Amino acid sequence: TQLLEQSPQFLSIQEGENLTVYCNSSSVFSSLQWYRQEPGEGPVLLVTVVTGGEVKKLKRLTFQFGDARKDSSLHITAAQPGDTGLYLCAGRPSNDYKLSFGAGTTVTVRA
């Protein structure tokens, strides 16, 4: 059983459309992170959310942390082919060194 459940597993959309990726858990996290991984590379940190209810924006990407600090979402507005990649959520339950990852969402944006 995975600590973090990500959905959907795959997402294929046309350029200009919006998309949302979800990350859910039954555990409470001190913070959640989102990473993006491209083929042949390691995951790269996009954002860390730490406060329940927090919303962070990174250009066309919007990240939200649930009020209870058990879930998060990533929303991409007007997706572009450059947004194609594997998106991973990750988190540490409170007072834990272990950084666990969701299974990832493979996003493909078609031109």
Added chain:
Amino acid sequence: DTAVSQTPKYLVTQMGNDKSIKCEQNLGHDTMYWYKQDSKKFLKIMFSYNNKELIINETVPNRFSPKSPDKAHLNLHINSLELGDSAVYFCASSLNREAAFFGQGTRLTVV
């Protein structure tokens, strides 16, 4: 300068061999990790060291042995390699349980 570097990037070896993967970080981080990414892209933590002390030791075969000579280095030695060990292995580091920075990965293929 590369923040987290691991070598080699590719490793092809025969079953039964012993091999090592090296990792170095120049970020001044106090925690280092080894992750295994399988063919379905799931990142599973294997080990973690904090200030050279082993703090996470997940259920992995004891053929896998990490070694941390100092805070900036974490190596992974694998004995008696098996076909099922084929995967991409990522080294990562973090400071005070914050976001993890990943290396580029080592693609291990056992034939």
